[in-house]
Amino acid sequence: MNEQVIVAGGCFWCTEAVFRDVVGVSAVESGYIGGTVANPTYKQVCGGDTGHAEAIRVTFDPAVISLAEMYDVFLGTHDPTQLNRQGNDIGTQYRSAIFPLDDNQRQEAEGAIDRWNAEHGGNAVTTIEEASEWYPAEDYHQEYWEGEGQRNPYCLAVIPPKLMKLRKSFQDKVKV
Numbered sequence: 001m002n003e004q005v006i007v008a009g010g011c012f013w014c015t016e017a018v019f020r021d022v023v024g025v026s027a028v029e030s031g032y033i034g035g036t037v038a039n040p041t042y043k044q045v046c047g048g049d050t051g052h053a054e055a056i057r058v059t060f061d062p063a064v065i066s067l068a069e070m071y072d073v074f075l076g077t078h079d080p081t082q083l084n085r086q087g088n089d090i091g092t093q094y095r096s097a098i099f100p101l102d103d104n105q106r107q108e109a110e111g112a113i114d115r116w117n118a119e120h121g122g123n124a125v126t127t128i129e130e131a132s133e134w135y136p137a138e139d140y141h142q143e144y145w146e147g148e149g150q151r152n153p154y155c156l157a158v159i160p161p162k163l164m165k166l167r168k169s170f171q172d173k174v175k176v
Contacts, residue, residue: 001062002026002059002060002061003059003060003067004058004059004101005057005058005060005067005070005071005074005098005101005105006033006055006056006057006058006099006101006131006134007055007056007058007071007097007098007099008033008034008053008054008055008056008094008095008096008098008099009074009077009080009086009096010054010079010082010085010086010087010089010094010096011086011089011094012030012031012054012055012056012137012141013030013141013145013149013155014078014086014155014158014162015055015056015074015078016028016029016030016142016143016144016145017144017145017149017155017159017162017163018077018159018162018163018166019056019058019073020143020145020146021166021174021175022058022060022065022070022073022166022170022173022174022175023064023172023173023174023175024060024061024062024063024065025058025059025060025065025175026059026060027058027059028056028058028059029056029057029136029137029142030055030056030136030137030141030142030144031055031056031134031135031136031137032045032052032053032054032055032134032137033052033053033055033099033131033132033134033135034051034053034055034097034099034132035050035051035052035053035132036050036051037050038133038135039135040135041138042137042138042141045093046091046093048091048092048093050093051092053092053093053094053095053097054093054094054137055097055099057134058070065173067104067105067108068111068112069173071098071109071111071112072112072115072116072170073166073170073173074098074112075112075113075116075124075126076116076166076169076170077162077166077170078096078162079096080096080113080124080125080126081120081123081124081125082096082125083095083125087158095127096124096126096127097126097127097128097129098112098113098126098127098128098129099128099129099130099131099132100131101131109128110128113128145159
């Protein structure tokens with residue numbers, strides 16, 4: 001039976017592109033979580049005043065890739081040491097966060113952050129936040145890298161290095 005995780009690691013176009021290449025992943029949806037405005041728009045979230053994070057909701061098969069491995073891929077393919085930013089994207093909407101959907105996910109998230117800190121000097125700022133209402137992003141944000149993203153200079157600068165990191169650090173977790 002498939003499971004879902006919700007993570008935020010900066011621009012959702014970038015994290016979506018990474019997880020679309022992970023074995024066992026059947027769906028990735030970009031969206032917004034963690035804020036105070038119902039049905040926020042991209043413009044509202046980008047303004048930084050709603051409290052939402054740009055996030056992805058990933059559906060995966062735990063018989064193929066474990067929850068712990070999903071969190072390890074998440075932490076290993078963005079910079080979890082950057083507070084409220086990823087590269088040139090600055091603001092709480094670009095925070096590094098995990099939104100567990102149950103107690104098991106919360107424990108696995110804590111374990112993944114502990115593992116990452118033990119291996120990288122203990123400086124992750126990734127938060128574990130209560131999963132609030134999930135709002136799918138507008139249609140044009142879905143599967144962005146596969147379409148418009150490959151013509152977008154920002155995406156061309158940011159996404160390929162993340163995909164290379166995935167392929168280098170998680171070789172056995174990449175779709176062929």
